[in-house]
Amino acid sequence: METKDLYKVLEVSKGASQDEIRRSYRRLARKYHPDANPGDEGAEDRFKGIQQAYEILSNPEKRREYDEGPRQFFGAGNAGQGAGGGTTGADFQNFSDLSDLFGGFGNLGDVFGQATSNRRQASPKGEDVTVSVKLKFTEALEGVTTRVGVPVEEACGDCGGSGAAPGTSPRTCPQCGGRGTQSRDQGLFALSTACSRCGGRGSIVxxxxxxxxxxxxxxxxxxxxxxxxAGARDGMKVRIPGRGGGGRSGGPAGDLFVVTRVEEHPVFKRKGDDFVVSVPVSFVEAALGAEIEAPRPGGGTVRLKLPAGTQNGKQFKVRGAGAPRTRKSGPERGDLIVRVDVVVPKKLKRREREILEALSEERDENVRAELFRRVGS
Ligand SMILES: [Zn+2]
Ligand SMILES: [Zn+2]
Known part of the structure; x- marks a missing residue:
């Protein structure tokens, strides 16, 4: 196994106090947490390394062992804890320690991170359950606490999980004597198979x-x-550790994944953390310039100054008027992108027509001249 300098991993000096180690760990864990770096495998590896280093350096006894001989610590040291027991346990434990770092999601789950998805477990882990939740536009924008129905297997309430009718109890399997296995002699080898009577459970009902x-x-x-x-987008996966199916033989429960289904808004279109809105602008406003109001997602309006000569399709960015960012990096909110949709009157009154005809005469222009010049060259 590769031996890294755990002090370097945690960016502390060899003589760092427990307090310094803890502070540095929290800072780094926040920085490299998979939520903050979606899809970044480098960050995920770094995150795991940080957790592992913290697991050792935060424990005075383990830290002393490590200081005395890191090689030995990583080599034979882990063997006594069972296959994968040491680091696997640490991953899990430290991950839950992190919950308080992410105030927003901490209590009820964090945004899907892969850091713990491939941990090995001694006892079978309960099944991961995925459910979807429908959200209204404003619920997704502002955040909401809601309830979801999760299909789960639970211990039967009548028999308490034993499978035996209430008032009776399972009996030790007479065929295997409760061992759950049978041995059969196969020449030199004794073959051990699951008991045919009780199916390996050791008891019968x-x-x-x-x-x-x-x-x-x-x-x-x-x-x-x-x-x-707040700011949840369509198709986002929220992970709630330990709220999936129950584990067997003392194994940990599976995780619950909640996939958001956000209702489409007739006006605001989501684009990353930004919203795009098309705002009609009269051809006169576009030509002369104008101060206009545009609707803001979540209510209210924003004021915009259109310069004279604004073209159809021109986009203006209103910083910070988009969706709250679910990732804790960068600015707090995305932007609102206002797209100008120039409206040409379908009907003109007589006087309006006269004004436009006068304008046409005044300008005496051929707007397609440039196009045809380029065709010819
Ligand atoms: Zn039952
Ligand atoms: Zn049996």
Whole structure:
């Protein structure tokens, strides 16, 4: 295994105090957290390295061991903790420690990060469950706490998960004596297989529970409270650790992923963290210049100064009037992009027609001259 200088990883000196280590860890974890760097594998690796270093350096005993001989610590040291036990446990534990770093999402889940998706577990982890939640435009914009129904397998309420009818209990399997395995002699080798009578459980149910038919589990729908961060976009995945299906034999529960489905707005179109809005402008306003109002997502208006001679399709950027950013980097909000949509009158009154005819005479222009000049060259 590669040996890194854990002090360098955490950007502290060898003699750093526990407090300094903790502060540096929090700062780096924030910076390299997958939420802040979506799709950046370098940042994700860095994040994992930071967690691992912190796991060791924040523990005075482990830190001393590391100071005395880093090589040995990484080599034989982990073996006693079982396959992957040391670092795997650390990943998980430190990840939950991080919840307070991300105030907005911390309590109820964080935006989908891959950092913990490939951890190995000793006991089978419960299934990850994905559900979608429909949001109105303003709910997504302002953030909302909502409930989602999560289909989950739960221990049967009637038999308490044993599978035996209430008042009875499972009996030790007579065939395997509760071991759950059978041995068969195959020449030199004794082959161990799951017991054919109890299927490896070691116990049998004589009178199955009528509610779960002996399975010990029922399918139910659990209501889970989810906080959708302000600025959520369509198709965003919010991860809520430990709220998926229950794990077996003491294994951890799976994660819940909530995918947002945001209702389309008839006027504001989302583009990244920006909103785009088409605003009609009369051809006179476009020609003379004007001060106009444009609607702002979430209510209110913004004022815009159009210069004289504004062309159709011209875009103006109103900084900070877009969606709140769900990632904690850069400015707080995206921009509002106002696109000018020049409106030409469909009908003219007699006097208006006369004015325009006079204007036409005055300008005496051929707007296509330039086009045809370029065709010819
Ligand atoms: Zn039952
Ligand atoms: Zn058996």
């Amino acid at each position: 004589e009178t199955p529970c009528s509610r779960c038919r002996g399975a010990g589990k029922t399918r139910g729908v659990r209501q889970v409270k989810v906080r959708i961060p």
